[in-house]
Every structure is written in C-alpha cells, then in structure tokens.
Amino acid sequence: MKTNKLLYFLLGVLILMNAIILVQFMEGRKKHHPPHPPRLSVVLNMSGKQAAWVDQEFKQHIAQKERYLGEQKELRKQIKLDKNAAVENQVLYQKIGMLQTKIDACTFEHFSRVKAHCNAKQAKKLAEVVDGMIDRSERPGPRP
Numbered sequence: 001m002k003t004n005k006l007l008y009f010l011l012g013v014l015i016l017m018n019a020i021i022l023v024q025f026m027e028g029r030k031k032h033h034p035p036h037p038p039r040l041s042v043v044l045n046m047s048g049k050q051a052a053w054v055d056q057e058f059k060q061h062i063a064q065k066e067r068y069l070g071e072q073k074e075l076r077k078q079i080k081l082d083k084n085a086a087v088e089n090q091v092l093y094q095k096i097g098m099l100q101t102k103i104d105a106c107t108f109e110h111f112s113r114v115k116a117h118c119n120a121k122q123a124k125k126l127a128e129v130v131d132g133m134i135d136r137s138e139r140p141g142p143r144p
Contacts, residue, residue, distance in 0.1 A: 040114065043129060044122040054114055061110040065103055072099045 037043075040058055041051035075096050079089050111130055115123050 040126075040129070044114075044118060044125050046122065050117055053117060057110065057113060061106065064106050068099050068103045068106070072096055072103075075099070 039055055041047075041054040044054070046054055075092050079085075079092050108130075111126065115126055118126055
C-alpha cells in the first residue's frame with residue numbers, strides 16, 4: 001500500500017514537471033515583438049516644456065515620414081513586372097529614390113531641430129542615438 005502511494009506521488013511530480021517544461025517550451029516559441037524604444041525625451045532625460053516640445057516634434061516628424069512612406073508604397077504598387085514597362089519603371093524607381101532621400105532628410109532635420117534644444121550632455125546622448133540608428137539601418141530586422 002505504501003508503495004502505491006509513493007508511486008502515485010512520483011507520477012504526480014513527473015506530470016507536474018512535464019507540464020511546467022511544456023509551458024516554458026511553448027513560451028519560448030511565441031514570437032515576441034521587440035520592446036518599443038522609450039520616447040526620445042526620456043532617452044535624453046528631458047522634462048517639462050523641453051520634453052513636451054521634443055515629443056510634439058517627434059509626432060510631427062512621424063506624420064511627415066508616414067506621408068512619404070505612403071507615397072512610396074503607392075509608387076511601388078505601380079511597378080510592372082514586364083519587359084515592355086522598363087522605361088516607365090525607371091521613372092518610378094527615380095521617384096521612389098527621391099522620396100527615400102526626402103525621408104532621410106526629414107529624419108536628420110528632425111534630429112537637428114531636437115539638438116538645438118539640447119544641452120551638451122543631451123546632445124552627446126542624441127549623437128549616440130543617431131549613430132545607433134545608422135548602425136541598425138545596415139542590418140534590417142527587429143532590434144536586438
């Protein structure tokens with residue numbers, strides 16, 4: 001009788017351990033989105049009106065960038081996979097390239113405007129953020 005109780009206890013422990021391992025395994029398989037980076041005002045340790053201005057500037061920058069990205073998407077939809085459309089496609093490629101130049105320019109202009117509102121310590125941190133952004137652009141995909 002004592003042997004049966006011991007066996008049932010061990011069987012229960014094994015089932016519980018199996019369930020825990022299974023749950024951990026399944027959690028590891030879930031696709032996690034990388035955490036959203038903190039607001040630029042938080043990274044630069046800004047507060048008050050300065051932080052509010054930077055947050056508002058960022059919202060305006062994102063709106064402008066989204067407009068350019070939308071235009072780019074529409075142009076990409078017009079590209080034809082046909083040899084006879086090579087000339088038309090070339091014009092579209094140039095327009096897409098010009099929009100990409102505008103996107104890059106508006107991004108760096110945004111950071112220039114933010115830098116104008118920074119002290120020396122914040123400007124140094126902003127330079128690190130921009131350098132990190134440039135480094136990440138070389139390897140697409142989620143942030144590490």
